Amino acid sequence: MSDPFLTLGIDPDADDAAVEAAYRSAIKRNPPDREPAAFRAVREAYERVRTQRDRIAYRLFETEPPQPLDLLRRAEAHGRAVASDSEPVTNRPEPELIKALLRGEH
């Protein structure tokens, strides 16, 4: 099972309010009628880290090794958290990169 913090896109030290907000936003993005599998994953993740006790219990008792994709998701989440402290993240490329591709540089 994937890391619930990463499924919800929150930091491991998030508080109850942050967990709740992340859950609400995740189920809005993944409504049960359109994205049932994703909704289930979000729901399960929320149940695992809903309260402070749950989150501490996860840290103490979870023994499943991380999935390789968890590393990628964690890098994204951590990148966002770090960037929010310094500068906003942009996903727009430099014009030069697009020009290079148009020149045939694959």
Add this chain to the structure above:
Amino acid sequence: MAKKRKKQAHRSTAKATATQSPEARESEALQALEAGRYRDAIAALKALLKDDAASKRGAAPRLALAEAYAGRARELSDKGMLKEALVIWENRAALGPEVPPALEHSLLCLRLGDHAPALRHWSRGEALSRAERERIGEQLAAAVLAGDEPLLKQLAADDPVRRHAEPARAALDAYCANDAVALEAALAQIPFRSPYRTWALLLKALARAEREPQAAREMLKRLDDDSAFAPLRRAAEMALLDDADLIGALQRAGPRQAELAARLRGWSPQQLELARALAAIGTDSSAAKSGDHQALQRLLQRHRDLLGADWVQQVSLRLLPPIPEPWDRRPKGWNALSPQERALVEAWNAETHHNAYGWDLPEAWERVAMTLAEASKTGVDQERALAIALALRRFDARFRVLETDQPDLDPDSPETIAAGQLERSLEWDPEHCETYLRLIRWYRGADRLKDARRILSAAQARWPRDMAVLEAAMQTALASNAFKKAAGLARQMLDIDPINNSVRQQLVKAHLQHAAKQVRNRRGDLALKEIGEARAWVGRAAGLESLRERLRWIDGVLQMIYVEREAGRARLLEQLEQRGEGMLGRVELMLAIDLLGLRQDQTAELLGLRVGKVRERDDLLAIITQLRHFLEQTDRFTVRLIEQLQAMLKGAPWKRLERPELELACETLGRMQLNAARQEAARAALKRWARTPVFEYHLYAAKYAKSGHPSAKELERMQEALTRAQEAGDMRVANRLRELVQEFLPFGGLPGPGFDPDFDLDEEEDGPSAEVAAALTGAFGLDRLLDALRRKPLKQALKETNMPKFLRDDFLAIAREEGEEVLVALLEEMVSGAAASLDDAPQPRPASGQRKRTSKKNPFNVDLF
């Protein structure tokens, strides 16, 4: 050397082909061309044109060669070998004027910086088809956007590629600067027929991808594969893939495309590097489980900053190799871990590998709690306190240690240890109600009422109006016979939840138990008082009619026995009369008498009642309902009650009941242990609905509930019923039938006699169990069976075991086929194996008779000391 060999081989092939006729050679070359083997086709056609003058004059081989050149050039372009492709196109152009100039050649020249051929094509204007014009225009537009200024200068001022270049470039800048307004304004200046139309579509899709990925995917699909903007489209599509697919796609993508996809995803170059590394070790979970933890561990450490040091440290612990036993060598880097990390990893291993002699699980979690408490010298914050409490609760939470029917009060028992840990956990986290309730329940069950009350008072101080705490308090009060206190608590609960019938039922049950106790003490007055209080609790509450009626019967019986015999008798007879002619009233009375622990025959005598029979359908149904209600209130009843009910239900009109009614009746009769009546009901049902699995189950479960063993035919019927239940998808009945069959099959369902005599029981994970021993010996005892086998003739020894006849017959058949010695050896091995699995079973003594045979694998032969 290799080159030389290749040349020689080529010369020999050329020699061989030269001997063929020109027509055959041409045909072979055309076949290669058709099959897409362009290199072969080129070689063959070139050789043909060189050697055969007649063919030289014909245009067909030349055109075929041109086609082969074009095919090969496209192959090279697709591989990114643009310069090599250009050479091939030039070879094609050199074939002569009858070979028309190829548009792709011109476009490739354009990509490589030579504008002239493309501009020549472009200048033909109306002579070009619309598709060709659009294609060249788009390529010129892409070249302009890529920054080809000389090309732009060569275009006429009114050329659309030049005219729309400025807004197209402005759109690119606006998109990259994330300026939505400027982007929209720039795109608005690009008309629909412009060579930059595809460019505009691409930019709109890219801008939309962030918020509406699905819409962006749809837009990107509208860009052709041979479009000048296709490389950008592919990168954008890649960015819209889910993580697992994206990682796979990144492996195949070129560096620039991967860079753009990563950028569109919002990734840093380090993230892209991580993604590529993950792709190399495989992203599926099976790869993660297959032991490639070291690779993940290395990645975690390499990207520590990117992933966050705390997170890396935490998940790295989960990737450490297992430590199956406490004395095993610790993994590399163990000493670099903090004491609390070491304790945590040990506790995880204790949970995974715990056994009687290895890790001590409660101690392992205790150590985690201790290290957590010690780690903070300045004091423990709330989070750490919670962690300590959770560690102390883990042993009970994981194994539900305190949820036992028969508490073990030994100070070293797991339960007592778990209870101690829970108590200490409350010092760190006193706000966890569930822990208080678990402790109260266990202390109450263990009859440690003083401890239960101590914990209860702490819980009540925190949650005075919590229903669960109030209920625990009421139950503890009832267990202490403190009825007044329980009543007060019940009132509090009913104030909060007035329709809580469970509270009333619990109190009534307690009063009834107390009344029965007073009856045993011959204190009828006090018993009546208890019943009066119970009636007050039931009152007029809805849903408790059955209970109210039962209390009326009990009251009547007590009045008759202890207060005024005639008045009580008259009242009971009146009540019986009100119930009509059937046996329902009698059953209600019998149940009431049983609850008080009074003798059935004495009361019947006082009332002048004789044993009757159930004759009517409605009466039978009402009795079944009454029995169900009785079972809801108690699970204790006397043998005398069962006997009387059995007599009353003998010959009852089961055949007049419908199928669901019979199913319900069988269930209820089963719970009441009325097995004869249950058999009758099941038989009646099977006559009407033959071979129905649920009734087959009830028939045999009732028939062999207490003793006996089904015949082979009956076992076969059970197995058939099991198969039918499985086929019908009725898993509840199938499971019950499976359990029943396993109970009767020898070796608990393992292959029976007649199986391979070389079968080694020691190789089986689940060795023969108590069921095997029971099937083999009946009530004979394992050691006596072995003795009998050694001293007596085989047939007599088997007969004395009381084992089922069919099993005995099978064993004798093996003895006839394989010889007695083989069978005896086999039985000895089975019995030894069964004994080994029984901790409490008498262990077989070493054989002393003539047939003494020592198994090397017999665990009892191992001298441990």
